[in-house]
Amino acid sequence: QVQLQESGPGLVKSSGTLSLTCSVFGGSINSYYWSWFRQSPGKGLEWIGYVYYRGTTKYNPSLKSRVTVSVDTSKNQFFLNLTSVTAADTAVYSCARYNPNMVSFDYWGQGALVTVSS
Amino acid sequence: QSVLTQPASVSAAPGQKVTISCSGDTSNIGMNWVAWYQQVPGTGPKLLIYDSNERPSGIPDRFSGSKSGTSATLGITGLQSGDEADYYCGSWDNVRDSYVFGSGTKVTVL
Numbered sequence: 535q536v537q538l539q540e541s542g543p544g545l546v547k548s549s550g551t552l553s554l555t556c557s558v559f560g561g562s563i564n565s566y567y568w569s570w571f572r573q574s575p576g577k578g579l580e581w582i583g584y585v586y587y588r589g590t591t592k593y594n595p596s597l598k599s600r601v602t603v604s605v606d607t608s609k610n611q612f613f614l615n616l617t618s619v620t621a622a623d624t625a626v627y628s629c630a631r632y633n634p635n636m637v638s639f640d641y642w643g644q645g646a647l648v649t650v651s652s
Numbered sequence: 653q654s655v656l657t658q659p660a661s662v663s664a665a666p667g668q669k670v671t672i673s674c675s676g677d678t679s680n681i682g683m684n685w686v687a688w689y690q691q692v693p694g695t696g697p698k699l700l701i702y703d704s705n706e707r708p709s710g711i712p713d714r715f716s717g718s719k720s721g722t723s724a725t726l727g728i729t730g731l732q733s734g735d736e737a738d739y740y741c742g743s744w745d746n747v748r749d750s751y752v753f754g755s756g757t758k759v760t761v762l
Contacts, residue, residue, distance in 0.1 A: 538696075578654045579697075579740055581751040594750045628696050637703060638687035638742070642696035 536561040538629050538643035546623075548652045552616040556629030556643060563587055563605065567632035568612040569639060570603060574625035584632050585612055619650045655680065656741050656754035663760040668731050672757045674724040674741030680752055684744045686724040688717055691738045691756075700739075701726060733761050 542554035556568065569584035583593035585603040593601050597616070605612040616623060626647050630639040657675040664670045674686065686704045689697035699708050701717035704724060716727045724743075728735055741754040 576653075578755050579742075579753040581753075595748070596750075630696070633702075636687075636699075636706075636708070637685040637744070638699055639689075639697070640699045640702070640708060642698065644694075644696045 536631060536641045538631065538641055540627060540629055540643045540646040542646065542648070544647055544649060546619055546648060546650050548620055548650055550619055552614070552619050552623060552627075552648055552650070554614045554627055554629075554646065554648070556612050556614075558610045558612075558631075563607055563610045563612065567634065568603075568605060569630050569632050570614045571628045571630060572623075572625035573628065573645070577625075580625075582614065582616075582627075621650050621652070624648065624650045654755035655745060655748065655752035656743065658739075658741060658754035658757045660755070661758040661760065663762055664731050665762045666731055666733065669727065669729045670731060670759060671728075672726045672739055672741075672759070674726070674754050676722050676724075676743060676752075678722060679747035680722075680743045680745040681719065681724055682722040683746055686717065686719050687742045688715075688724075688726045689740045689742060691740065692736075693738070697740065728759070731759075731761055735759055736761050 537559040539557045567584045570582040583603045585605045600617045602615040626645040628645040630642040633640045662670045688701040691697045704719040705717045738756045745752045
């Protein structure tokens with residue numbers, strides 16, 4: 535059973551960079567696409583972007599200028615960097631596996647709250 | 653603010669059936685598969701339905717999905733207390749070039 539676990543600072547200063555790690559357990563990160571989402575009361579569920587295990591990326595156009603998603607196959611981890619954060623970026627951030635055979639996200643982490651402080 | 657439209661809440665007694673609608677347009681549901689996700693507060697979403705009407709391994713057949721035109725529907729029969737959760741529909745959107753979600757529907761078992 536594939537399991538995903540988010541980790542990283544729960545508090546980030548305004549104008550700084552939000553950085554999160556997603557660790558994949560119970561399966562190899564080699565193959566499939568690996569994705570980030572966020573969820574806030576005001577905006578609901580929002581797809582941020584994904585990285586293929588070989589490094590190809592795709593991002594939500596609304597966040598593209600500030601987002602980088604990367605992968606380290608040797609550690610079975612992938613990463614999210616979001617720059618120039620503001621209070622509007624406060625949310626629960628989740629990672630998930632995208633399965634193109636199912637055209638959906640079939641395994642998810644439990645999510646991690648990140649608060650942007652002034 | 654969500655791209656796909658869902659009712660805010662539905663409710664029914666144990667053992668009864670509920671349906672949740674998800675309305676989109678030709679750039680998303682009209683052209684792409686729909687998935688449904690269940691989220692218990694404090695946990696990550698769980699995939700219930702993919703390809704509009706297929707269940708992943710381990711999902712009981714009490715859960716069903718359908719799609720017609722630019723709308724999709726999730727059905728839950730034999731409602732149980734453990735089904736209390738938020739349910740989201742999702743689909744790729746060719747115009748927005750993103751994966752988009754519904755606003756979520758809270759299911760309450762009376």
